[in-house]
Amino acid sequence: MASKVYLIRASRDEGEDVISEKARALFRAGGFSDCFKENDLTAVKVHVGEDGNTTYITAPCIKGLAEELLALNTKPFVTDTTTLYVGRRHNAVDHAILAAEHGFGLEGLGIPWIPPDGLSGSSAEAVEINGEINKEVFIAHSISRCQSILSVAHFTGHVASGLGATLKTIGMGCASKHGKMAQHAALTLEIGDDCTSCGLCREYCPADAITLDEVRAHIDQDKCIGCGECMAMCRSGAVRCNWGQETEVMQKSMAEHAFGALKGKEDRAAFFNFV
Structure with a gap:
């Protein structure tokens, strides 16, 4: 009821x-x-x-x-x-x-x-x-x-x-x-080749799980908590998530x-x- x-x-x-x-x-x-x-x-x-x-x-x-x-x-x-x-x-x-x-x-x-x-x-x-x-x-x-x-x-x-x-x-x-x-364990976030290495995702990452090199950003999966802040802040659409079943x-x-x-x-x- x-x-x-x-x-x-x-x-x-x-x-x-x-x-x-x-x-x-x-x-x-x-x-x-x-x-x-x-x-x-x-x-x-x-x-x-x-x-x-x-x-x-x-x-x-x-x-x-x-x-x-x-x-x-x-x-x-x-x-x-x-x-x-x-x-x-x-x-x-x-x-x-x-x-x-x-x-x-x-x-x-x-x-x-x-x-x-x-x-x-x-x-x-x-x-x-x-x-x-x-x-x-x-x-x-x-x-x-x-x-x-x-x-x-x-x-x-x-x-x-x-x-x-x-x-x-x-x-x-x-x-x-x-x-x-x-609850967050099912989500995996990755950064693709569209990344401009601007650093915005690293700035907003609450888990300090993102590093930058001259080409692009990288997510440390051992530190990532799956919150999605990097995806929300990315201006180039480079952050991808295994939405489907995982979400x-x-x-x-x-x-x-x-x-x-x-x-x-x-x-x-x-x-x-x-x-």
Whole structure:
């Protein structure tokens, strides 16, 4: 049976406080309070953004949702896993500082920021799912152990996973680094003869997997995490990916990881997508 979907018209021009109240109205209209019980350890899964990046849902927009959870006497915590690529979300310390700078925490939301996958992204639980691609998936420890989840996602495009929203936020965003690597493992990127050796792909590669010589760029397959940033940035169309079956495998694997993250939380999760 398909889930019910509730919609409300909102615009960034209305301001964060208005958006927060509209999200609260959706929470109440949908009866989402039934997903949460008193004393639940409730993960509020978000994306805290990056330096100079505005493509994320800002903390004030979800303050109303946090207040609804507090009113239900749950024990909510705002959270997100570390990334495979190097940056300010690569380890828990830098990630927590970035989250605080962007208002995700006690001061901004009235609930604490807690990294779910440990200091370096390796704290995980193997969840048995017996899926088509994975027999077990590796989910961030605190996501696996919490009793309920409120997911906040933004609708965006991704070169490998397609249109990412809740499915990507839960499937990729709740996986440990082990789980993320498993999802990216099917993709192989190569640089062809059209390369002009401009260096743009190397500049944007988050894994430092690209080197340059006088003729063209080269991808170190042992370092590559399959994120597709080089393909997105290449101006000459020189980066090629084994799309076909491999992309399908990645998307299926991501769905299986989402299934693993929600296992045992049937009817204990609510999902908010901002378009």
